[in-house]
Amino acid sequence: MSETAWRLSIFLGVLLIMVLWEVVSPKRKPRYSRKQRWPANLAIVAVDTVLLRIIAPVGLTGVALVASENGWGLFNDLSRAGTEIPFWLVMVVSIVVLDIVIYWQHRLFHRIPLLWRMHRVHHADPDFDVTTGLRFHPAEIVLSFFIKAAAILALGAPALAVIVFEIILNACSLFNHGNVALPKPLEKLVRKVLITQELHRIHHSVEKEETNSNYGFSVSWWDHLFRSFTAKPKAGSDNVDIGLHEYRDAKITTKLWGLLKIPFTRK
Numbered sequence: 001m002s003e004t005a006w007r008l009s010i011f012l013g014v015l016l017i018m019v020l021w022e023v024v025s026p027k028r029k030p031r032y033s034r035k036q037r038w039p040a041n042l043a044i045v046a047v048d049t050v051l052l053r054i055i056a057p058v059g060l061t062g063v064a065l066v067a068s069e070n071g072w073g074l075f076n077d078l079s080r081a082g083t084e085i086p087f088w089l090v091m092v093v094s095i096v097v098l099d100i101v102i103y104w105q106h107r108l109f110h111r112i113p114l115l116w117r118m119h120r121v122h123h124a125d126p127d128f129d130v131t132t133g134l135r136f137h138p139a140e141i142v143l144s145f146f147i148k149a150a151a152i153l154a155l156g157a158p159a160l161a162v163i164v165f166e167i168i169l170n171a172c173s174l175f176n177h178g179n180v181a182l183p184k185p186l187e188k189l190v191r192k193v194l195i196t197q198e199l200h201r202i203h204h205s206v207e208k209e210e211t212n213s214n215y216g217f218s219v220s221w222w223d224h225l226f227r228s229f230t231a232k233p234k235a236g237s238d239n240v241d242i243g244l245h246e247y248r249d250a251k252i253t254t255k256l257w258g259l260l261k262i263p264f265t266r267k
Helices: 003-024 034-055 059-070 074-080 087-111 113-123 130-134 138-155 159-176 184-190 197-203 221-225 256-264
Strands: none
Touching: 003 130, 003 159, 034 130, 034 138, 034 256, 059 138, 059 159, 074 138, 087 113, 087 138, 087 159, 087 221, 113 138, 113 256, 130 159, 159 197
16 A cells, blocks of 8 residues: 555545544534534645645655665764664654654744734634544645654654654644544543643633643653643633634635635734
8 A cells, every 4th residue: 555545545434534533523513604614624724735846756665765875864973973773763763753853843833924824724623523633724834844854854754664653743733633532531541642622622712822842743841841741721621612703704714715815814
């Protein structure tokens, strides 16, 4: 099976599991129906995918292969210098470093006004479910690609590590945006390692100090380490107000054209 087939199969499998979970046991009653929100959220994924294929047809795996062929990056430099590092360790370090890069990328997209203009498309979703984890402006997706590509080139990360990292990143984004909840005893254990739905829902709160916390997409360690962790929302788990105060018009927040225009509007 090809890399694309593997990634697509896992992505669709996780997406299907989360959708079924949301249907069977939703955490919260949404403001808008799936029929109202999902077309725009899914359409923007299609736009993102097509745009990336045009701009960077080789993808991040291709970037890793180019780095390997040309001997670029830290791991390749160490290898040339005669330092033998076990492949499993190269894999682990590559995945961990790329995850930290994504944490800081996310944090900067909140802190730098120009980047926030792009990222607020994600936060302007008036509800919180698995499709929110797919909802990113094309400009943000393209910029994120180049940030990850730069990290891969600097590291000399192997192609397999990049594939595994991308699979984990996409699966975790679908998982922690789900309109579901783990049983409380299990959630308390899982949040020690992973960003759970309870933790990430806080990040989508309209309260600015809560929005500017819990930046992790996969593990919760970086939020603890870099002091951006919020354990509980002020309003309580069931009463978190999702979205952005300045974006409450459904014609903008639930329509594809509205989402594409958000970075260019003044709010």
